[in-house]
Amino acid sequence: MRLNLIGLLFGAMFGGLLAGARLHEYDTIHAMLSLDEPDVFLLMGSAIAVSAPVLWWLERQGFTTPFGGGFSLSRSRPQAHHIKGGALFGIGWAIAGTCPAPALVMVSSGAMLGLVAIPGIFLGLYLRERQMQAGQHVGDGEHREVRPTGAPRIDRVST
Amino acid sequence: MFDVLPDRVPWYVVGPGLGLLIIGLFVLANQPLGASGAYVQTAGLLRRRSGVAVWRVWYFVGMFAGGLLVTQVLRSSQGVRSGYDALVDVFPLAVVIPMVFAGATLLGYGAAMAGGCTSGHGLCGTAQRSPASAAVTATFMATGIATTFLLSVLTGGDL
Numbered sequence: 001m002r003l004n005l006i007g008l009l010f011g012a013m014f015g016g017l018l019a020g021a022r023l024h025e026y027d028t029i030h031a032m033l034s035l036d037e038p039d040v041f042l043l044m045g046s047a048i049a050v051s052a053p054v055l056w057w058l059e060r061q062g063f064t065t066p067f068g069g070g071f072s073l074s075r076s077r078p079q080a081h082h083i084k085g086g087a088l089f090g091i092g093w094a095i096a097g098t099c100p101a102p103a104l105v106m107v108s109s110g111a112m113l114g115l116v117a118i119p120g121i122f123l124g125l126y127l128r129e130r131q132m133q134a135g136q137h138v139g140d141g142e143h144r145e146v147r148p149t150g151a152p153r154i155d156r157v158s159t
Numbered sequence: 160m161f162d163v164l165p166d167r168v169p170w171y172v173v174g175p176g177l178g179l180l181i182i183g184l185f186v187l188a189n190q191p192l193g194a195s196g197a198y199v200q201t202a203g204l205l206r207r208r209s210g211v212a213v214w215r216v217w218y219f220v221g222m223f224a225g226g227l228l229v230t231q232v233l234r235s236s237q238g239v240r241s242g243y244d245a246l247v248d249v250f251p252l253a254v255v256i257p258m259v260f261a262g263a264t265l266l267g268y269g270a271a272m273a274g275g276c277t278s279g280h281g282l283c284g285t286a287q288r289s290p291a292s293a294a295v296t297a298t299f300m301a302t303g304i305a306t307t308f309l310l311s312v313l314t315g316g317d318l
Contacts, residue, residue, distance in 0.1 A: 003188060004213060011217065012228065013225060014218075014221070014225060015223060016228055017225075019226045019234075024226065024242060026244075033306075034304075034311060035304065039169075044174065044282060046171060048178070050174070051178040051182050051282075051286040058185070067188045069189055073185075073288075075288060079291065081274075082273050082274070082294050083295075083298050086269065086295035088272065088302075090299030090306065091266075091269075091302050093303045096259045096263045098259075099266060100197075100198055100277075101222055104219070105230070106242065109226060111240070116256055117263040120263025121198060123264045124263065125195065125199055125202065125267045128272055129199075
């Protein structure tokens with residue numbers, strides 16, 4: 001129950017920040033990928049620069065999260081499906097000028113092409129799921145839950 | 160409505176803000192701040208699948224709601240920007256709509272294959288120092304930039 005509230009709040013803050021930076025607009029993504037302005041690269045880089053050291057430190061502390069069990073980070077080795085999937089994602093990203101979270105914000109901003117992008121994303125996810133063999137757990141689009149090919153997990157070096 | 164936000168909140172505010180959200184969601188619930196997983200869970204709920212992470216559906220709704228708050232309440236909602244001005248200038252809407260749909264399908268398929276998107280791999284995965292996420296991120300950045308330049312060439316520099 002409280003997890004649902006956390007989900008709603010974090011989703012809202014996430015969507016709000018994306019909207020603030022106008023990441024839901026084709027023009028912003030296009031300016032980034034045509035290397036006209038460095039803003040989005042700097043935005044992503046600073047998000048990682050802020051979070052990575054804290055996550056590293058928290059992992060070393062080994063504490064228990066209030067709603068998600070023991071704190072653990074997930075790391076895996078790059079495999080062929082990562083590279084192929086990433087390559088297709090990048091091509092689609094450049095053509096559509098949006099990605100999953102900004103597409104939702106596109107609709108909230110009143111840009112009706114978001115209603116074209118969102119069904120497309122659902123269709124793409126569904127096509128991949130259908131392609132995977134029946135009964136096999138399909139990666140649900142989130143890094144930590146995905147081990148469709150039995151990707152070996154890099155064990156953490158105990159410190 | 161209130162028009163209290165700048166036209167575009169700068170990257171050095173939004174980037175570190177996203178970093179804090181990444182830390183917050185890991186600390187509270189041990190979960191990544193991704194987006195494509197929320198699509199998968201939402202699709203699962205609509206298809207009445209079992210084992211749906213309902214909180215991710217709330218998170219999906221939250222992204223939309225947060226975008227609504229920023230674009231319609233905190234920012235002047237007059238004169239909605241389609242965000243697709245550059246694309247609509249070059250192609251008629253009859254081309255733009257299938258183009259956005261095809262791009263979105265491709266990126267959805269790629270995200271499912273790679274096990275994450277710009278947020279799940281690009282931000283959260285790299286912040287966790289996952290080699291697979293770094294590989295996915297480098298790949299989609301490369302193909303995204305290459306596709307954008309290819310589109311520019313194909314349209315004679317119009318795009």
